[in-house]
Amino acid sequence: MGSRSLLIVDGVSYLVHPQSLLKITESTGLEPIPVVLLPIDNSPSSVNDALQLINRFADVDDVYSPSFARTAVIRSSSERGLNEVLKKFEASGHFYAVYHVSPGSSQGYLPPGPYFLCDGGIHQAYRLYDDTLDSFIFGVIPDDVLNPGRYTAVTLLSSNGLWKSIPVPSRLYTVRTSTTPLAGARMGTKDIFRLEGTQTTMMSRPWIELYDADEQSADYTKKLIKLGAVIVGKSKMTSFASPEEPTDQWVDLHCPVNPRGDDTRAHRAAQQELQLLWRLRMAGLLYRGRLCWQCVKRTPFSFVEEWEKNPPQEAGGLPLLEYTEKSAFWSLCYDYYHGFDSFRDEYSAKFGKNPFVSSVVRFRWDVGKDVTPQEYEKYMKKLEVFRKWFTENIMGPDSKTLSNTILIMPYGQPHPEYRDEANTPAGTFPTIAEKFISPILHAPQLVLPFAQIPYLSKISGRSEMRPIASTMIGAKGSDLMLIKLAAEAFEKAGWPTSVQTGRYMYPVADNARHVGSVPRESLATYETNQRAVQELQRTFEKKSEDFPCNTM
Structure with a gap:
């Protein structure tokens, strides 16, 4: 890749991607110029079509700013009438300068939107966001924006030098299709997933010392990219994906800041044993995509009591909690320990010492290494x-509804946890708990924040809001049904189906859930504008259908 350029446009920092995507006919200097690229036909309405499209940019794209519209780069699929169109663009008074791409260019179609013009080449524009929450290990950009596969880590800092800068491309560069439903969706991948060209850290200094950049992406990452996802960086996680808690258990690298409330609390799911939940029997629950709530029966339910009524023969009469006491956690630790055998061996061989790990990881490894293969097989059985x-007695698959029962359980602690307080030492987990039930059952699980409760923060000295969540579990294979069910249930109740960033998860209101309604106008306006721009983009694509197509 070539060198990258940085500049400020309308008070916003940008990165110019080094890949040149198109060449214009006119000569320009080396200094990047913000421009709008407009693929057009040569009809009399071309200028009006272009202005209509530009007016929509600011509504849906955070990368675009007015300065981009001062210079236009137009591209036509035909020489015929091009000079007249150029004159109309120049005479419109809307542009300081107008450039054009040669109709004979063999390079493929590019969507309209904000770009940079540098040394006669068109480059994608990336807006730089300051990672003030310290959420990312680093940002990334693809080496080839048209066919992303290999990525380069971006080592840029904010103007004050305190925060990493995360580059994000324009939302206008991609249009969702049936094969790319995630097109334009910006995502950060957890650092446990490999991303070709970048280094996986596992949030461990010894891991960083031992391994180089990955030469292949994880299958999960490849799938996201194939579906159109825009990978903008690798986000932090606990070391070796362990259940470390902020901040004293994070040793090698510091944890991100929690923006909720007073900025000092830790997100921590409950670890206590759960014996009580709600069970919803589903009989013809889904009907033409809508919910038939009259068909739902709510039943309070206890794992322990149900087991006592109808225990499996293999349990030998043992109570549920005794029978499953070690099965989940000890088998987990066995896999967790042996999953890093090669890492420990390779590190010791190279450096002559054991790799450092946190107390939480060390505790699980110590448990796992003492589990014999025979014990492991017994736990798995x-x-x-x-x-x-x-599956046979509580919740199983259904040919019509996909799951004959939905389990709803509480999730999380009812009180705030401050990151400046010491955490309890690492310990074991019971098998029957909200964290383990889903993987044990091979079943999908949703964690659904639905309320927030006030508390007096010892840090800010004012009333803050703590999110309250529940969790839903369906039978194996009911993933999409479960999502649709939750979404329709929230919509039917008039509850928000998306959360806010910042201090509050939801707008605050004086009601039982302390949650206000979200104005649908703002969401509807965004969606309306997004559809309008995509329709205009498709219109331009049709007018430029003679261009060779590139997969974006």
Whole structure:
């Protein structure tokens, strides 16, 4: 890749991607110029079509700013009438300068939107956001924006030198299709997933010392990219994906800041044993895509009591909690320990010492290394017995509804946890808990924030809001149904289906859930504008259908 350029446009910092996508006919200098690229036909309405499109840019794209519209680069699929169109653009008074791409260019179609013109070449524009929450290890950009596969880590800092800068491309560069439903969706991948060209850190200094950049992306990452996702960086996680808590258990690298409330609390799911939940029996629950709530029966339910009524023969009369006491956590630790055998061996061979790990990771490794293969098989067999009993007696697949039952459980602690308070030492987990049930059952699970409760923060000295969540679990294979069910349930109740960034998860209101309604006008306006721009883009694509197509 060539060198990258940085500049400020309308008070916003930008990165110029080094890949030149198109060449214009006129000569320009080396200094990047913000421009709008406008693929057009040569009809009399071309100028009006272009202005209509530009007016929509600011509504849907945070990369675009007015200065981009001062210079236009137009591209036509035909020489015929091009000079007249150029004159109309220049005479419109809307542009300081107008350039054009040679109709004979062999390079493919590019969507209209904000770009940079540098040394006669068109380059994608990336807006730089300051990572003030310290959420990312680094930002990334693809080496080839038309066919992203390999990525380069971006080592840029904010203007004050305190924060990493994360580059994001224009939302206008991609249009969703049936094969790319995630087109334009910006995503940060957790650092446990490999991304070709960048280094996986596992949030561990010894891991960083031992391994170089990855030469292949994880299958999960490849799938996201194939579906159109825009990978903007690698986000932080706990070391080796362990259940570390802020901040004393984060040793090698510091944890991100929680923007909720007073900025000092930790997100921490409950670890206590759960025996009580709600069970919803689904009989013809989904009808023509809408919910038939009259068909739903709510049943308070206890794992322990249900097991006592109808225990599996394999349990030998043991109570549920005794039978499953070690099965989940000890088998997990066995896999967790041996999953890093090669890392420990390679590190010791190269550096002559054991790699440092946090107390939480060390505790799990110590448990796992003492589990024998025979014990592991016994634990796995117990989990299989529990899963079979649960599927046959509590919740199983259904040919029509996909899941004959939906489980709803509380999730999380009811009180705030401050990151300046010491955490309890690492310990074991019970099998029957909201964290383990889903993977044990091989079932989908949703964590759904639905309310917020006030508390007096010892840090800010004022009333803050703490999110309250529940969790829903369906039978294996009911993933999409579960999402649709949750979305329609929230909509039917008049609850928000998206959360805000910043201090509050939802708008604050004086009601039982302390949640206000979200104005649908703002969401509707955005969606309306997004559709309008995409329609205009498709119109321009049709008018430019003679261009060779590139996959964006």
